[in-house]
Amino acid sequence: MHSFSHRCCSHHQYNFMNECCYWDVNGSPGTPKPKDSEFCPATSGIQDKKNAAQPHCTEPKTHLCGSHCYDPNKHRCCERKRASGQHDAALYDPDTHVCCDGHVKPGMGQCCGETQPGVFCCNKDREDGEECSDTSIPYNPAKGTICSSQFHGSPGQHCCGTEIYQPGNEICCDGHRYPKEGNVQCCGIKAYNMKDPKMKCCAGTLYNLTDPEYSRDVECCGSVLRNPQEQEVCCSSMDQAVLYSGKTGFSCCGHLYFNMSLWSCSAECLSPVQQPGQQEEKMTGCRLESVNNLNETALCGEIYIGIVQSVSPNSIVFNFVLKINGTNADVRPVPFHYVLATPSRCSTPKLILGKFYFFNDVSVFADFNHDTALQSLYFILDKCSP
Structure with a gap:
């Protein structure tokens, strides 16, 4: 049996919601004990270390944080001592969060003020005329520019990494x-x-x-x-693209390359082929094409960009659709929504609702080089202009 509340206790398994892992003073293997028993000091109040259950992590190179074991190479333990004398503990990822006085907060900055003595707090300790930089460093914009903690004695400049640059040239x-x-x-x-x-x-x-x-x-x-002249196949999804050596009877399902005699693909999901006697449904491979691979005729001719509102096995509904003709630098809105028919359930791979895609009358394309629709639109108009 396994659930989020089950943990290892030596060679046993226990539910930390109503049990504890008891290790006696002789070092015998841990055994699960009822949480309200004398072996679990958190509930019995026993303070005698010789008889108290000692928390223990069975996995190598792991440490204890409250009732949880963690790998210090991946996480940190955030502990706080309450007025009652008890300790609260929580795990956090140091790449995305910070521990301030026992509280886990999003961000990679440092704690501020009394919560961590000795750490400078920009909002609290800045002087008159100073502002806080994006990295919480105080500086006077009338005296210079700060770029990623690097100060430059040239006020009113723009940053490019740690250096200043002139956007005019x-x-x-x-x-x-x-x-x-x-x-x-x-x-x-x-x-x-x-x-x-x-x-x-x-x-x-x-x-x-x-x-x-x-x-x-x-x-x-x-x-x-990828060189199309070589026997290589590119399978791609919004998450990743993988290059495979081409094989007979294989096809793409998103970024996966599968044997069509063993699996079928629908919207980037693989499932075993239907058993004999079941109704056959012909499935083809699915992959998300890149708009960057379109030739100039297809890219600079008539193409659409829109946001996916909904997807069904037979069609895709796009909202806020623009019809683009790159050669003429012409962009026009399409009234209402646009319904793209997809007769084959796998003629289009898995799409993410709310994201923008390019499409024509047959296929849907993603732009892997740009993050926003405005960047993509600018790319097409600039590349296709005379």
């Missing part, structure tokens, strides 16, 4: 500065001419197609390149 790509030139856009930390056919951006990784190992018709598969 430079662009900033994830903390790296480059000269601002025509058609130059960011691809991760690098800048490139988006109209240069020798350069290709794949999910933040920039490739120079003049390298002999690449051909001009390569496609993006996540952050790597």
Whole structure:
């Protein structure tokens, strides 16, 4: 039996809601005991250490935090002593939260004021004329600019990583500065001419197609390149894209590559093939195509962008749809909603409600290079303009 309230006790299992794991002073293996028994000091009030049950973690390299065991390489223990003398404890991820006086709070900053003596508090201790930076460091904007804790004695500037930059003649790509030139856009930390056919951006990784190992018709598969002339298959979903060696009788189901004789795929979900005697339903592979792999005719011709409102086995409903013609730099709203028919249950992979996608009369495409619809729209109009 296993549930969220069950824990290991040596070779046994116990429910910490109504039991404790008792370890006697002789070091014998732990055994579950009723929580209201004399062996569980938290409820019996026994203070004699020789007779009290000692909490213990059975997994190697783990520590105790209250009644939970944890790996210190992944989590931390946040403890607080109450006025009654009892201790509260909770686990937290130091990459996303901080422990302040026994309270777990979101964020990766430091605790402030009396809750952690010796730690500087920007909002409380800043001087007149000072403001708090994004990293909670006080600074006077009339005297300089602070960029990710780095102070620059030049007021009124813009930040690019830890340095300042001039947005009038430079662009900033994830903390790296480059000269601002025509058609130059960011691809991760690098800048490139988006109209240069020798350069290709794949999910933040920039490739120079003049390298002999690449051909001009390569496609993006996540952050790597796929050569259509080779026997490779790219299976992709919104979460990831994986490149596989092509095999006969296999197909994509999202980012998974499956044997069609053993499995069937519907909306990126695999299920065993139907048994003999059951009604047969032909299923095809599913993968989420990248708009970055569309040729210029398909990308710069007529294409739509919209937000998924609902999905059924036979159609997809998009809201706030724009009809785009990149060649003419023409963008027009589509009245009401747009219903895209999908006769095959797997002609379209799993879509996330509320997210934007590109689509035409046949397929749906995701933009893995940009985070917002405005960035994607700008990319198409800029790339397709004469």
